[in-house]
Structures are given as structure tokens and as C-alpha cells.
Amino acid sequence: MWYTSILVLGWDVPFALRKINHGLLILLVLVAFALLYNKTRLQTLPKYSVLKKDEGKMGMEDEKEMDTDIPVVICASEERIGASMATINSVYSNSRASVFFYIVTLRDAIKKIREYIEKTKLRKIRYKILEFNPMVLKGKVSPDSSRPELLHPLNFVRFYLPLLAIENHERIVYLDDDVIVQGDIQELYDIKLKAGHAAAFASDCDLPATHEMVRSVGMQTTYMGFLDYRKEGVRELGINPSDCSFNPGVFVADIGEWKKQKITKQLEKWMAKNVRENLYSSAVAGGVATPPMLIVFHDKYTTIDPLWHVRHLGWSPDARYPRSFLKEAQLLHWNGRFKPWVYPCVHLDLWEKWFIPDPTGSFTLVRP
Numbered sequence: 001m002w003y004t005s006i007l008v009l010g011w012d013v014p015f016a017l018r019k020i021n022h023g024l025l026i027l028l029v030l031v032a033f034a035l036l037y038n039k040t041r042l043q044t045l046p047k048y049s050v051l052k053k054d055e056g057k058m059g060m061e062d063e064k065e066m067d068t069d070i071p072v073v074i075c076a077s078e079e080r081i082g083a084s085m086a087t088i089n090s091v092y093s094n095s096r097a098s099v100f101f102y103i104v105t106l107r108d109a110i111k112k113i114r115e116y117i118e119k120t121k122l123r124k125i126r127y128k129i130l131e132f133n134p135m136v137l138k139g140k141v142s143p144d145s146s147r148p149e150l151l152h153p154l155n156f157v158r159f160y161l162p163l164l165a166i167e168n169h170e171r172i173v174y175l176d177d178d179v180i181v182q183g184d185i186q187e188l189y190d191i192k193l194k195a196g197h198a199a200a201f202a203s204d205c206d207l208p209a210t211h212e213m214v215r216s217v218g219m220q221t222t223y224m225g226f227l228d229y230r231k232e233g234v235r236e237l238g239i240n241p242s243d244c245s246f247n248p249g250v251f252v253a254d255i256g257e258w259k260k261q262k263i264t265k266q267l268e269k270w271m272a273k274n275v276r277e278n279l280y281s282s283a284v285a286g287g288v289a290t291p292p293m294l295i296v297f298h299d300k301y302t303t304i305d306p307l308w309h310v311r312h313l314g315w316s317p318d319a320r321y322p323r324s325f326l327k328e329a330q331l332l333h334w335n336g337r338f339k340p341w342v343y344p345c346v347h348l349d350l351w352e353k354w355f356i357p358d359p360t361g362s363f364t365l366v367r368p
Helices: 002-008 014-045 078-094 107-117 153-162 186-191 211-216 255-260 263-277 290-296 323-328 347-354
Strands: 070-075 099-105 126-131 171-175 179-181 199-203 246-254 332-333
Touching: 002 179, 070 078, 070 153, 078 099, 078 107, 078 179, 099 107, 099 153, 107 126, 126 263, 153 171, 153 255, 153 263, 153 290, 171 186, 246 255, 246 290, 246 332, 255 263, 263 290
Parallel strands: 070 099, 070 171, 099 126
Antiparallel strands: 171 246, 179 332, 199 246
């Protein structure tokens, strides 16, 4: 009866049901494609964000970064907070330009950093504290290193510069926390990068003659000291082991070029490859953050004036530079095991000049 009445209306039910089933099939296919697309898209996105949500900007948020600012990125771990403050103090005190500091740290140090700044002469600086998310390194860092301190998450912040909420700057200056700046940071910031170069570093080929005394104690200046050339993956790079290395503790980066060349992805690729093949963790220098940068930037960086990165002051407690040479240096770097806030170390007075005692008393100098 129901079927008869439908026929009277001119509608064939079996035909209608076939049309409905066909429509449902198309809909199911579209849904399946949509789910597959979303799954694939999610797999291409980073699993972890570099900055912790809603905690990336702290400090003087009412300050607005201007195009004329010189942005300086520096990491500040809880155990080396006094070192970072000495670096910041030296930059701020010796620069005539407007400097804006991006202080990158982990959650446990945020409160201490703010207190260190607000209760000392550094309260006048302009800054933001950015909380780095160490989970971004999951599966990318091998635990094998002759110097475990080099595995600290903040040691890899330099890999993620464009993701640190500083995209409003065309270029930045990155400084390690064992650095003292004696010149005006404006000079370093204004370096002219060659076309297609995403960064400028100090080449180990440009070491001054006075470094000969440091070479005698085993300082590494070539790729042989950082990559394990016994591994096929290293040999396939085609990099001459005697090529001069560079130190990534001080550099100027072009953010736009960095993004264009996908530098961060390239660095992560070599980090993951090292975890699988141990390409550099057991190399002579024992570094874990330097080798990926040496690979990615090989023959693709502008060189910095050697006086803007006088390094290896922490390589030996015995090898010293002439005072006349250190007076001319624009930037001093105590890279190596022997840091100026502990003992023994060379040229401690040049570092202590900029050290500001910790108002909380947590960070203290180790002296004989």
C-alpha cells in the first residue's frame, strides 16, 4: 500500500534507495580522505613546540621592540645564571645602541632570573624571558658525550632561533653564557653577510698567532676534531677533515635566510642521524651541538673579524694571552672546561669585572 502510494507519486523506491546508498558511499569516501589528510598533516607538524604555551614572554612585556633594537639571544640555566648575567652586563655596559635581550631558559630558572635582574643594576635593561621546551629534543640527542654538561637542553637553543618568538627581527646576535663583550655589539650586529648566507661565524683559520700556545694543549681547529671520519655517513659528506672548523658560541643570524634554507630542519636531520649512527658524539672534541652546525654551514657562512671572537680561554688553565692582545679584543670567550666562575682558569679578572653578585646568594664564585 505504501509502495503503491509512492508509485502514484511517481517515485520508484528501489531506485531511490540506490541513490541514497550511492550518496552515502561518496560521503564515506570523502570522510576517509579527510581523515587521511589530517593524519598525514599532523605527522608533518612538530610534535612539540619550542616554547611552552603561554609562558614564552615574561619580563618587560610593556616594552615594544623597535626596528632599531639590536636583539641579543642568550641562554641562562639555573646553575650558570651568574655567568649569563655577566655576559648581559658586559653587552649592556659597552653598547651605545639600544639592545633588547631575549633570555632563554627552563622553567625552574624563570623566577630566579627575574629576581637577579630586578634586584641589581640590570633592572635597566630591556628584555624578555623565553621558556624553552626541552621535549622538542626528544629522540634527537645522543647521551654519549665526553662532557655531559654539553647535553643540557639550552645548548641546542641556537638551532631553533626563528621559533623563539623573535620573528619581528631580521637578524639576531647569539651569545654563549661564557662570553664577555668588550666592544660595542652594534659593530658585530652590522656585519655584512654575503648573499645566500644565513649566518656569520668566526673561522678557526683566523685564530691569532698567539693561539699557537693553545694548540699545544690539544685545541681542535678542524673538522677532524668534531666528526668521526671512520663512519661512512661522515665520509659521504665529502668534507675534507683538515678543513677549518668554526665556533657556534657567537654568531649573527639572518632570520629570513635561516627560514628560507630550512636550517632548523637540516640541523634536526643530523641530530637524528647521529642518534642512529653515532657520527660525532665520540669524536675527539666530544661536542654535540657544534658538529651539526659544522655540517649544515660548511662553506656557507660569512666570517667574523677574529677580534670579535677571541676564544679558547677556557681550554687550559695554563695557556695565557698577552695582555696587550686581550685589551684589543672585542669579545672574549671562555669555551672549554675551565670557566671563569670556577677555579682554575685564566684571565679571571677580565670576567669578574662584569660579574654581578647574585642577590639571592645561590650563584657564588669558586676561588682558591
